[in-house]
Amino acid sequence: MRRAVEAHGSGTLPSRGATAERRIHYLSVSTVPSITIDALLDRYDAILFDAYGVLVHASGALPGAAELLGRLNGEGRSYFIVTNDASKLPATAAARFQRFGLPLDAGRILTSGMLLAPHFAAHGLRGRRCAVLGPTDSARYVAEAGGEVVSPAEAFEVLVIGDESGFPFLDWADAALSSLFRSIDAGRPVHLVVPNPDLIYPGGGGFGFAAGTIANMFEGALALRYPHRTDLRFVRLGKPNTPIFEDALRRVGTSRVVMVGDQLETDIKGARAAGLDAVWIETGVTSTIPEDTPAHLGPTWRMAGLIEAGQESLQ
Numbered sequence: 001m002r003r004a005v006e007a008h009g010s011g012t013l014p015s016r017g018a019t020a021e022r023r024i025h026y027l028s029v030s031t032v033p034s035i036t037i038d039a040l041l042d043r044y045d046a047i048l049f050d051a052y053g054v055l056v057h058a059s060g061a062l063p064g065a066a067e068l069l070g071r072l073n074g075e076g077r078s079y080f081i082v083t084n085d086a087s088k089l090p091a092t093a094a095a096r097f098q099r100f101g102l103p104l105d106a107g108r109i110l111t112s113g114m115l116l117a118p119h120f121a122a123h124g125l126r127g128r129r130c131a132v133l134g135p136t137d138s139a140r141y142v143a144e145a146g147g148e149v150v151s152p153a154e155a156f157e158v159l160v161i162g163d164e165s166g167f168p169f170l171d172w173a174d175a176a177l178s179s180l181f182r183s184i185d186a187g188r189p190v191h192l193v194v195p196n197p198d199l200i201y202p203g204g205g206g207f208g209f210a211a212g213t214i215a216n217m218f219e220g221a222l223a224l225r226y227p228h229r230t231d232l233r234f235v236r237l238g239k240p241n242t243p244i245f246e247d248a249l250r251r252v253g254t255s256r257v258v259m260v261g262d263q264l265e266t267d268i269k270g271a272r273a274a275g276l277d278a279v280w281i282e283t284g285v286t287s288t289i290p291e292d293t294p295a296h297l298g299p300t301w302r303m304a305g306l307i308e309a310g311q312e313s314l315q
């Protein structure tokens with residue numbers, strides 16, 4: 001009881017005694033209730049889906065994804081894809097999802113690459129020389145944000161890690177590292193940004209490293225060469241940071257929104273921090289929820305997959 005008094009910072013006992021004590025409640029994964037797609041549609045007016053590990057993996061659609069999106073389209077439901085993938089413009093991503101058999105329009109896809117434009121505007125980066133590690137669409141995001149895209153071997157003021165693939169990785173990474181060191185040695189300011197902070201992604205039958213790991217690699221190299229420069233860090237734009245969730249909320253125009261994602265650190269914690277409920281779907285990266293997860297950042301619901309147990313034979 002004494003701890004409860006101290007926790008409230010006053011000399012009076014809380015009215016409901018020790019149960020009113022302020023403390024962090026930790027999640028017990030066994031107490032997270034399961035939910036079905038039908039129940040989600042009853043309870044929420046709009047659904048936000050992560051892409052990888054929820055609807056698709058690197059080489060195809062996940063079971064039930066095409067049927068679910070077809071149903072949502074048919075019922076005129078409000079939904080968006082909220083993805084950290086910054087390697088494809090929405091139109092490119094939509095075309096790829098359509099090849100996987102998913103009936104998905106570009107207008108429903110929100111990517112972390114789309115966060116570059118407001119980031120460039122807010123930080124005065126328009127017109128700056130930008131090296132971009134990533135495929136053509138990553139460079140397009142930077143150009144649309146107002147950056148002047150240059151080769152990673154040239155002098156640049158901004159380094160954008162758009163993706164881990166779609167370019168000669170080691171050649172460009174080494175060139176960017178060398179150019180970065182030259183700029184820093186010369187006392188020139190550099191701005192480092194990675195739209196996609198994800199470390200890994202689920203492939204077809206395995207996993208791969210994602211752009212966030214490449215940012216960590218650069219930060220490791222920078223820390224080794226400039227141990228006192230704690231400012232040489234990447235700005236990480238996408239989930240779990242709130243701007244992409246805020247953008248989605250503006251578009252759906254309702255607060256009865258739920259996020260469906262496979263990663264605790266990005267989808268679940270990010271959605272909960274933005275004030276949304278969240279479904280942890282067990283078909284992707286996060287295989288278990290650690291017991292030290294604060295309950296207010298843990299999943300509201302869990303779902304084994306888009307197809308409920310026993311329904312596989314119906315697909």
Ligand SMILES: [Mg+2]
Binds near residue numbers: 050052261262284
């Ligand atoms: Mg995912």
